[in-house]
Amino acid sequence: MNMIDAINITKRFDNSMVFENLNFSVEKGEIVTIVGSSGRGKSTLLRCLVGLEKIDGGTIIIDGKKLVEDGVYAKSRDQSKILSEVGIVFQNYNLFPNLTVRGNLEIVKNDGKKIDSLLRRFGLYDRASAYPGKISGGQKQRLAIIRAMMLDPKIIFFDEPTSALDEDNRGEIVKLINELNSEQYTIVVVAHDMQFVDCLNSKIYEMQ
Amino acid sequence: MFIELLKGLLVTLELFAVCWVFSIPFGLLLCFARKNSLKFFRFLIDTYIWIMRGTPLLLQIFFLFYGLPLIFPALQVNDRFLVGAFAFILNYVAYFAEIFRGGLKNVDKGQFESIKVLKISKLKAVFRIIIPQMLRVCLPSICNESVALVKDTALIFSIGVIELLTTAKNIVNSSADIFAYVVAAAMYLFICSLVNLAFKIFEKRLKFE
Known part of the structure; x- marks a missing residue:
């Protein structure tokens, strides 16, 4: 069963075409990597799939539900329901700098037990009261992953997850992605770092 | 002399407090309303801010107290402090709205994207993030x-409200001794330092951190 189906989707900014009639599908529980040189629209595609950008034509189906059909979006309430299946880890993490590590999670869902268990699992329990500005790049990324997991999505998108990480943390993120995938999360990664892509056991789409 | 000056100071502080307490939240409200409203309302808000920032506060005080009742007699209010x-509130709301606009522009776009993707309610997002x-x-x-507001409060003398500076001026006029000005200056300095x-x-x- 496919978790994501993008059928003939088109996106343009003003008069410049980002992609046209693009087809793309992701099966449940698989890891998919979207690669391609910069400016090919990888991140834009990802932003369209999480609802941050609107496509200009085509159909997007997420977990069997139509987010867009032939360029026409579902009703706002339905969109919100459909998009609750997806979580995203941004390239710059986009953590809330005025909230502590715990605060960044509590604001999404105030579930103390879940927060404690995720913080422990991802090695951030001791840093729960620190502000994002005071934790390392790897810790920020882990926090961004936990935050994306707070709403129990079925699909997690990663936008250039290694762009701000050193060698050690790169290895760690590969391990984390594989771990999440083994828990039945469907993973979509946008990357241009081929060394990193080679480490993931993933289906690769290249945007040309 | 000191008791008189303290009475004047009380009026100054009262005006400062009333203006501050109302201007900040309304300035914030105006800033968010401007960002989220239709073009027409944005135009109205921009025009309001333009007028308030582009004309002297003294003129605005005169207009509200002397001018407006001439055009609309029903709007005659005799409480000089209130008017x-x-x-002051009308004027400072415009200034604070502009300050907040600058602050809002500085919030990273990614923060709004996170809020949207994480489905955080608007109210929670605004107040906590x-x-x-x-x-x-x-x-x-x-x-x-x-x-600036602390010092601007002296302008209310123009419609006959006796505040700190006017009290000092009255004392100096009647005693031919400028010491009251020195005390008033020290009081302004003290209040401004406290605010700082x-x-x-x-x-x-x-x-x-």
């Missing part, structure tokens, strides 16, 4: 404006 405070980040940026400007100190403490707390 003066209202004019956006406003604290805005404040961090615009606190020095709010502090400057607040200090309060903002410095608040700024430290907003460092997110």
